[in-house]
Amino acid sequence: MTSSQHYSGLISAYHAARINEFYGPNIEISDGACTLSLEINDRFFHSLGATHGSVYFKMLDDAAFFACMSLETELVILTTSFTTYLTRPISEGSMTAIGKVVNQNKTQFIAESVVYDDQQREIGRGNGIFTRTKATLDQLDGYHS
Numbered sequence: 001m002t003s004s005q006h007y008s009g010l011i012s013a014y015h016a017a018r019i020n021e022f023y024g025p026n027i028e029i030s031d032g033a034c035t036l037s038l039e040i041n042d043r044f045f046h047s048l049g050a051t052h053g054s055v056y057f058k059m060l061d062d063a064a065f066f067a068c069m070s071l072e073t074e075l076v077i078l079t080t081s082f083t084t085y086l087t088r089p090i091s092e093g094s095m096t097a098i099g100k101v102v103n104q105n106k107t108q109f110i111a112e113s114v115v116y117d118d119q120q121r122e123i124g125r126g127n128g129i130f131t132r133t134k135a136t137l138d139q140l141d142g143y144h145s
Contacts, residue, residue, distance in 0.1 A: 009143040010069050016142025032101040034066035039094050050089040056115060057084050060126035063099030064111035068130045071101060076135040082128035093118035107132060
């Protein structure tokens, strides 16, 4: 399988996740990196009228996770810990999260991600540890080889 086929399978699996029907994100995957974008919607707001922190977490975690998955061609990985920093509120426009792998070994990956608003201002960042499981990629809904 080529890298392009692997990335395509990951993108299909991402879109097959029911949660993404609610958020409607776009995803791009490359070697050790992932970019996600999302149009802000008032369905994402907390009672003060800005985007809830859970949306920041999803964007940051997903970008870091799929950056890691781009490098794993056999097994599914899982997030084991993820630290999120919210640095600026957002209530309109779009969010773009960029994730990249910063370290990997036989059992785990470490990845970082940053999320930006339409004006390229950082609005949040995060980093996490991701561990390989025993599940294979062909067990992922939507993944095709």
